Amino acid sequence: MAFSLRYTYLFLSIALAGALIMSAGCLSDNGGGSADQSDSIGITDLTFYTEELPPYNYQENGTVQGMSVDLLEAVTEEMGTKVSREDVQLVTWTEGYQAVLNGNNTVLFSMARTPERENLFKWAGPIYTNRKVLFARTESGITINNPEDLNNYRIGVITDDIAIQYLLDLGVDQSQIVTENDVEILIDKLNNGDIDLWAYPEASGRYFTEKVTGDSNSYIVVYELQSQETYYAFSKDVPDPVVQSFQQALDMVKDRKNKQGISEYERIAYKDLGVSCTQQTFSDEKVVELVNKTVSAxxxxxxxxxxxxxxxxxxxxxxxxxxxxTFVYDTNVTMVAHADNIQLVGTNFKGKTDVTGKAFRDEIVAGALQNGNGWVEYVYTNPAHANLYYKITYYQLATGNDGKYYIVCSGNYESCNA
Structure with a gap:
């Protein structure tokens, strides 16, 4: 019996060792156990962090709010598995940044995508364009034509804000910069004339301005310090297919129009941020030139x-x-060509509007048929920057060599310096 048991134990030990070797070999072939695990990770397996930065992301009545949060729900719903705002954890920026930097399937939003951060994370976006600007009182009459003009004014900035470095880089003397730890104190100082300009992100500035003064448009933007696109930042261990699926869903939320002619992204941006201006990069003459060239073709x-x-x-x-x-309508307000969004081609836009309720496409086609050419203003997205912008489009009636009428269009966006 002792002989039999001894060899039985020996046999079991050899068998167990063999099984462990085979198991190790299988894991090695798969690049380690994490590969199998990562294949099963979905969007709801991730941990989502955000910080307090109204109106983009913030807490109100115990619930996270803001454009980034609204967009997260819309995008993940498009993916088929909705991540709700209750799943988002509000933390300090430092805590969230370290969490997404160290991995463990996390997402932090919203983060500026800079060259220094590019290879530290995986990215989906953009969510919005964050413009850090200088506000002035509406009645101040202040005009900034070049950076040298800034030294003529006292500029209020939050202590340790990156805006201080932006100002110094522009040649602003340190003595002209007034720092405070509280944004509401800076607003009071601007109202009292203790400072002439206030440096802050545009949308956040308007949020706090309305909170303090009751009117988000109490101040005007007189200068842009910096403009950055913000994104959802995924930790490097999040599988690429998850990030890619998120980006594809985000693109659909931006590009697809509903029955009214508005995308879900436009609806969210208008509700949470309103309408922005931009730093104009080309002239209206270039718009007319492109339309004329397209008409000839x-x-x-x-x-x-x-x-x-x-x-x-x-x-x-x-x-x-x-x-x-360039984009082109037929006489029935159907999109027949679009150089930026092919998904719109074939859609009839008669009676459909922008987010403000303006049926601008009907105006374009009616104006072309009646007058031959003209301009129409409305609110729309910008391929170069997130957010919504005031757009002005030039249109012209063309007769194709096929005998059909076409309304050829191109547009520009309202400049903040207009």
Whole structure:
């Protein structure tokens, strides 16, 4: 019996060792156990962090709010598994940044995507464009034509804000910079004339301005210090397919229009941020030039030109300025060509509006049929920057070589310096 048991134990030990070796070999072939585990990770397995930065992301009545949060719900719902705002943890920026930097399937929003951070995270976005600007009292009459003008004014900044470095880099003397730890103190100082300008992110500034004065438009923007696109930052261990699926869903939320002609992104941005201006990068003359060039091409070969527009080819989508592009309606207000968003082609926009309720497409087509050409103002997205902007579009009636009428359009965005 002792002989039998001894060899039985020996046999079991050899078998167990063999099983462990085989198991180790299988794990090695798969690149370690984490590969199998990562394949099963979905969007709801991630931990989401955000910070207090109204109106983008903040807490109100015990619940996280803001554009970034609203957009997160819309995007994940588009993915088929909604992450609700109750799943988002509000933490300090330092805590959230360290969590997403150290991995463990985390997401932090919203984060400026800078060259220094590019390879530290995986990215999806942009969510919005964060403009750090200088506010002045509406009645102040202050105009900033160049950075040298800034030394003529006392500028209020939050202590340790990056805006201080921006100002110093522009040549502003340290003695002209007034620092405070509380944004509401800076607003009071601007009201009292203790400072002439106030440096702060534009949308957040308007949020706090309304809170203090009751009117978000109490001050005007007189200068832009810096403009950055913000993103959802994923830790490096989040599987690429999860990040890619999130980005694809975000693109759909931005591009797809509802029955009213508005995308879900436009609805969210308008509700949470309102409408922005931009730093104008090209002239209205370039807009007219592009429309005239497109009209000539359609008159010569309509089908080929429409195909080239829908392919996003130059010059119909400018290589230097992506916000300068051609789009074309027929007389029934159906989109027949679009150099920036092919998804809109084939859609009839009769009676559909922008987020303010303006049926601008009907105005464009009616104006072209009645007057031949003209301009229409409305609110729209910008391919070069997140947010909503005031846009002005030039249109012109064209007769294609196929005998059909086309309304050829291109537009520009309202400059903050206008």
């Amino acid at each position: 359609i008159e010569n070969n309509a089908s080929d030109t429409i195909q080239r527009i829908n392919s996003g080819e130059a010059p119909y989508k400018d290589q230097e300025y992506p916000e300068l592009y």
